[in-house]
């Protein structure tokens with residue numbers, strides 16, 4: 001019987017790799033964009049406004065932003081669904097007869113699963129905090145993300161949630177990028193070494209770049 005590519009483990013891993021790389025691209029852009037906060041409220045709020053007017057006059061107000069949002073939602077759903085299906089498959093494939101000797105998922109695999117759950121919860125919190133303002137600590141002001149970000153990082157729990165999530169993100173990206181490179185065909189030892197260096201660099205730059213914002217607010221550099 002021939003199985004479709006989608007049903008195969010390789011197919012699901014490919015979906016995880018491609019959707020992961022799309023989200024990674026978004027994160028690199030988002031991290032650099034966030035650093036504009038160090039140039040003051042004018043620059044940062046203008047940047048947020050520009051995000052909504054990309055492609056005008058061909059695109060209407062916020063249309064490009066909505067295209068990006070839809071692509072991200074599809075990527076998140078595809079990534080999470082494949083991860084869930086792969087881990088169900090992994091659990092089913094485990095020998096249950098010899099309880100004491102059964103193989104447990106590796107440390108890296110378990111870290112990826114927990115990291116994924118933490119990041120999923122973080123994304124929901126983050127959107128409710130800085131996009132809709134539903135759980136925002138101060139008086140949320142639409143169109144004034146600079147002040148909203150300062151409000152968020154003026155609370156201890158805001159800093160704790162974001163910093164813990166960014167550390168989880170670093171670990172997730174480090175191992176995830178490496179896994180994606182394996183799935184999409186790394187191969188030679190030299191190439192493997194290069195991919196490992198890129199994975200580590202991406203993890204460090206993303207984590208440090210994102211954490212710079214709460215640290216900036218906490219130290220009074222961003223106020």
Ligand code: HEM
Pocket residue numbers: 027030034048049051069072119123126127130131145149162166169210211213214
């Ligand atoms: C310290 C770290 C971060 C800060 C300060 C930050 C800041 C922001 C701000 C201000 C917005 C609203 C932008 C606007 O309305 O113009 C936003 C939106 C968003 N951020 Fe972040 N972000 C951070 C980390 C992250 C991370 C790690 C992720 C993903 C794992 C992420 C994903 C998103 C998403 C999906 C949106 C919604 C975009 C939209 O639909 O409008 N952010 N972020």
